[in-house]
Amino acid sequence: MTSKLEQKEIPQANGAVVPGDCLAGPEPSDFLGSASPGVEVVVLESRANAKGVREEDALLENGSQSNESDDTSTERGPEPASPLKETSFSIGLQVLFPFLLAGFGTVAAGMVLDIVQHWDVFKYVTEVFILVPALLGLKGNLEMTLASRLSTAANIGQMDTPKELWKMITGNMALIQVQATVVGFLASIAAVVFGWIPDGHFSLAHAVLLCASSVATAFIASLVLGMIMIGVIIGSRKMGINPDNVATPIAASLGDLITLALLSGISWGLYKDKAYVNPLVCAFFISLLPIWVIIAKRNSATREVLYSGWEPVIIAMAISSVGGLILDRTVSDPNFAGMAVFTPVINGVGGNLVAVQASRISTYLHMSGVPGDSPGTAPRKCPSPCSTFFSSDVNSRSARVLFLLVVPGHLVFLYTIHSMQGGHTTLTLIFIVFYMTAALLQVLILLYIADWMVHWMWGRHLDPDNFSIPYLTALGDLIGTGLLALSFHVLWLIGDRDSDVGD
Numbered sequence: 001m002t003s004k005l006e007q008k009e010i011p012q013a014n015g016a017v018v019p020g021d022c023l024a025g026p027e028p029s030d031f032l033g034s035a036s037p038g039v040e041v042v043v044l045e046s047r048a049n050a051k052g053v054r055e056e057d058a059l060l061e062n063g064s065q066s067n068e069s070d071d072t073s074t075e076r077g078p079e080p081a082s083p084l085k086e087t088s089f090s091i092g093l094q095v096l097f098p099f100l101l102a103g104f105g106t107v108a109a110g111m112v113l114d115i116v117q118h119w120d121v122f123k124y125v126t127e128v129f130i131l132v133p134a135l136l137g138l139k140g141n142l143e144m145t146l147a148s149r150l151s152t153a154a155n156i157g158q159m160d161t162p163k164e165l166w167k168m169i170t171g172n173m174a175l176i177q178v179q180a181t182v183v184g185f186l187a188s189i190a191a192v193v194f195g196w197i198p199d200g201h202f203s204l205a206h207a208v209l210l211c212a213s214s215v216a217t218a219f220i221a222s223l224v225l226g227m228i229m230i231g232v233i234i235g236s237r238k239m240g241i242n243p244d245n246v247a248t249p250i251a252a253s254l255g256d257l258i259t260l261a262l263l264s265g266i267s268w269g270l271y272k273d274k275a276y277v278n279p280l281v282c283a284f285f286i287s288l289l290p291i292w293v294i295i296a297k298r299n300s301a302t303r304e305v306l307y308s309g310w311e312p313v314i315i316a317m318a319i320s321s322v323g324g325l326i327l328d329r330t331v332s333d334p335n336f337a338g339m340a341v342f343t344p345v346i347n348g349v350g351g352n353l354v355a356v357q358a359s360r361i362s363t364y365l366h367m368s369g370v371p372g373d374s375p376g377t378a379p380r381k382c383p384s385p386c387s388t389f390f391s392s393d394v395n396s397r398s399a400r401v402l403f404l405l406v407v408p409g410h411l412v413f414l415y416t417i418h419s420m421q422g423g424h425t426t427l428t429l430i431f432i433v434f435y436m437t438a439a440l441l442q443v444l445i446l447l448y449i450a451d452w453m454v455h456w457m458w459g460r461h462l463d464p465d466n467f468s469i470p471y472l473t474a475l476g477d478l479i480g481t482g483l484l485a486l487s488f489h490v491l492w493l494i495g496d497r498d499s500d501v502g503d
Contacts, residue, residue, distance in 0.1 A: 087397075088397050088400070092405070094242060094246060095356060095401065095402065095405070100412065102348065103348070103412070103413050104416065107413050109136070109257045109261075109345075109348070110344045110417065112260050112264065113132065113340045113341065113343065114340050116260075116264040116268075117331060119264070120271065121267050121268050121271040125206050125271065127195035127210055127328070128213070128267055130327070131188065131191050131210065131214055132263070132324055132344075133320045133324040133343075134190065134214075134324050135184070135217055135218060135221075135259055135263055136255075136347070137316060137317065137320035137323075137347075137473055138183050138187060138218055138316075138317060138320070142179055142180055142183075142313070143225045143229055145313075145470060146226060147229050147243070147355075147359070148247075149465040150172065150229070150230065150243070150247070151233060151243035151247050152359075152363050153168055154233055155367075156367065159233075159237070167299060167301055170295060171299030171302035173227075174299070175296040176222045176226050177223065178289060178293055178296055179222075179309070181215055181218065181219055181288070181292075182310075183313050183314060184214045184219065185211060185215050185286070186314060187214050187218070187321065188207070188211040188213070192210060194321055194322075194324070194325045209271060209278050212266075212270050212277075213266050213267040215282055217266055221258055224258060232246065232247055233247050256348050305466050311467075312467045315470075315474070316474035319474035319475060323481040323482070326481045326485050327339075327340075327485075330488065339488050342417070342435070345413050346410075346439055346480040346483075346484050347477045347480040347481060349439065350439070350476040350480050351476040353402045353403075353406070353443055353447070354402075354443070354446035354447060354472045354476060355469050355472065356402060357395070357398060357399055357447055357450050358453075358469050358472055359465070359469070360398055361451070361455070362458075362464040364394070365454070365455075365458050371458050371462055371464075372458070372459065383452055387451075388447065388448050388451045399451070402447065403440075406439055406440055407439075410439050414427055414435070415427075431491060435484075438483035441479075446472060446475065446476055449475065450468065
């Protein structure tokens with residue numbers, strides 16, 4: 001081309017100017033002509049059609065991208081298939097297997113908790129119970145946030161080249177190690193405080209034990225689960241599966257089991273070991289912090305999260321610790337010992353489902369622009385329940401699919417627990433009714449909050465991938481533990497002796 005075209009910036013719905021190459025002419029083929037340096041394409045704003053697929057999406061899928069910039073964080077490969085084109089059947093089919101896998105992982109975690117609650121460390125250092133929802137929630141906060149962040153990056157083409165992929169892996173792995181160590185330390189402090197407030201008793205030896213157990217568990221679990229998460233997202237992309245549908249449930253499939261097993265084993269070992277070992281363990285993992293901070297700070301993909309991503313995980317840890325206090329006060333009563341096996345299940349299922357929904361909504365918004373931009377539909381400050389669950393929008397469709405998975409999923413998990421003779425509770429009809437009511441109410445509340453929270457954060461220029469999931473999974477822990485404890489108390493009050501609640 002011998003002359004430059006006149007450039008005129010016309011903002012899209014998301015306010016972005018799309019780079020590309022074009023030739024002047026009325027024909028679409030001319031518009032997508034051969035590349036020429038120094039030319040910018042400005043895509044005119046177009047309205048979304050009935051299926052929510054914008055005209056410029058098709059142009060971006062076929063047009064070439066400018067290679068003038070050396071910043072690899074903005075380079076994108078061919079635009080992937082939009083998740084907006086998914087049907088209810090395809091969503092359910094992709095979510096079902098990882099959902100069941102994650103559910104069986106929470107069942108295994110519940111069986112472990114049912115066994116270890118009788119260990120000496122859980123009997124004499126009961127604050128460890130407070131750590132259970134906090135650390136399981138931390139696993140959910142970090143790994144699910146990592147899964148959501150990487151899923152979005154994969155869907156918008158930021159992991160298509162080896163250089164971009166390696167950049168995302170190193171930065172995110174260092175980031176979650178920093179977050180896991182710091183929040184694990186804070187979780188131990190919260191456990192000490194919440195354990196001290198009701199009884200007014202403080203033990204320095206117990207506090208150091210809790211600190212060492214929490215930090216070591218958080219660090220090792222995040223390392224293992226982060227590597228698994230990266231492999232899942234890369235594999236799902238190569239298989240043509242939307243990572244948003246499978247990454248977050250698989251992040252939790254082994255997460256609860258690994259985290260709880262590590263917490264139980266490490267705390268038991270440190271409880272039996274010499275007292276001077278505990279502060280050495282704390283000092284070792286905390287001394288590694290500067291290394292992870294330097295790596296995460298040097299990576300542009302994680303630098304912002306390193307500075308701004310602390311508020312949600314810390315507040316989420318505090319919320320989960322309140323749920324842990326409820327668990328501690330409930331299972332410490334012999335009348336409600338049977339609650340232990342069901343707590344990781346109801347919390348894990350609720351957290352998994354709402355994490356999938358939050359990740360999907362976040363990806364949908366990222367395809368429209370950057371946080372703060374207005375997508376095809378303006379961010380809703382207070383959506384109605386009807387628009388959340390019964391509209392024709394693809395996110396409403398996925399909410400219905402996820403909600404419909406609750407009852408059949410929990411029936412499978414309850415039957416598995418019963419078959420393995422877990423817990424101290426017989427599955428009677430009234431018990432199943434109360435349990436299912438608590439589970440359905442928990443997921444219903446979480447899906448509605450997710451619809452509001454993700455759009456609200458987007459409108460406030462916050463990336464929902466980094467901020468929404470910690471709050472949602474922590475609320476899932478608190479709501480699930482609270483509703484389950486209430487159900488057990490009501491069953492005990494009405495005298496459901498057939499279910500053997502409290503035996």
